[in-house]
Amino acid sequence: MVQYALPSLDLSFAALADATRRGVIEQLGRADASISSLADRFQMTLTGMKKHIAVLERAGLVVTEKVGRVRTCRLERGALAAEADWIAAHRRLFEARFDALDRIILELKQEEDDGPASD
Amino acid sequence: MDQQATSHPFAPNRTEVERTSDRELVVTRLFDAPPRLVFRAWSDPELFRRWWVPQGIGLQLLACELDVRTGGGYRLVFAMGEDSMAFHGKYLSVAPDERIVWTNEEEEDGAVTTVTFEDRGGQTLLTFHEIYPTSEGLEEAMKGSAAGLPTQLDQLAELLPTIAG
Numbered sequence: 001m002v003q004y005a006l007p008s009l010d011l012s013f014a015a016l017a018d019a020t021r022r023g024v025i026e027q028l029g030r031a032d033a034s035i036s037s038l039a040d041r042f043q044m045t046l047t048g049m050k051k052h053i054a055v056l057e058r059a060g061l062v063v064t065e066k067v068g069r070v071r072t073c074r075l076e077r078g079a080l081a082a083e084a085d086w087i088a089a090h091r092r093l094f095e096a097r098f099d100a101l102d103r104i105i106l107e108l109k110q111e112e113d114d115g116p117a118s119d
Numbered sequence: 120m121d122q123q124a125t126s127h128p129f130a131p132n133r134t135e136v137e138r139t140s141d142r143e144l145v146v147t148r149l150f151d152a153p154p155r156l157v158f159r160a161w162s163d164p165e166l167f168r169r170w171w172v173p174q175g176i177g178l179q180l181l182a183c184e185l186d187v188r189t190g191g192g193y194r195l196v197f198a199m200g201e202d203s204m205a206f207h208g209k210y211l212s213v214a215p216d217e218r219i220v221w222t223n224e225e226e227e228d229g230a231v232t233t234v235t236f237e238d239r240g241g242q243t244l245l246t247f248h249e250i251y252p253t254s255e256g257l258e259e260a261m262k263g264s265a266a267g268l269p270t271q272l273d274q275l276a277e278l279l280p281t282i283a284g
Contacts, residue, residue: 105160
């Protein structure tokens with residue numbers, strides 16, 4: 001079990017790096033669907049589609065549920081929100097870093113200006 | 120290319136963060152100093168440790184070893200309460216005042232990071248670019264492990280309080 005609120009970024013990146021999987025996400029954004037209907041729609045074998053769904057499941061982007069003999073897939077909307085959160089967290093992190101870097105660079109500039117004239 | 124940014128010491132330039140593809144993260148920022156100074160702040164361990172870890176997030180940098188040259192390596196050790204974690208990798212390519220490229224080896228299939236310093240009329244456009252491995256390589260890795268380790272940035276980002284501003 002992952003003990004982090006955000007899905008591991010690289011899992012999500014890898015999951016979305018494939019055109020078929022992006023298509024599946026888009027499709028599930030419109031309506032839940034069984035694996036066999038997704039396989040038909042994307043013209044691939046059931047085994048091939050099962051592999052794609054497994055990758056999306058591991059990335060926390062899709063949830064599947066078996067009812068009787070049909071396995072239905074639905075979008076895990078929270079995961080996509082988490083992607084947006086991840087970007088926002090990065091923005092906060094880098095803003096904090098770069099604001100600090102700005103101050104240090106300003107110090108370096110002033111040291112140069114105050115130091116012995118070199119040019 | 121006209122830069123609209125008017126730079127002022129007390130009004131830092133904007134930090135832009137975007138995903139440019141499924142596997143890439145790009146962060147850009149304009150600094151009001153020539154590239155050699157920005158490069159120095161990035162390659163001198165004493166300077167680097169003063170800004171890489173934001174203040175007030177409960178993270179302590181226990182060790183910060185940077186050997187910023189092609190073929191050199193780095194090691195950062197953080198303490199978080201009882202826990203400590205180390206991040207390490209190699210500098211694949213270093214062009215002084217222009218570019219640093221390094222690996223992130225604390226996780227399997229870690230990202231490769233490139234930071235470039237471009238002179239913009241005495242200012243520096245800094246671009247931080249991270250590319251994650253191919254889906255094929257990662258899928259292989261995923262078969263062997265239930266969940267990849269979160270990235271260094273994830274761990275740090277989770278600790279960040281909401282920083283006003």
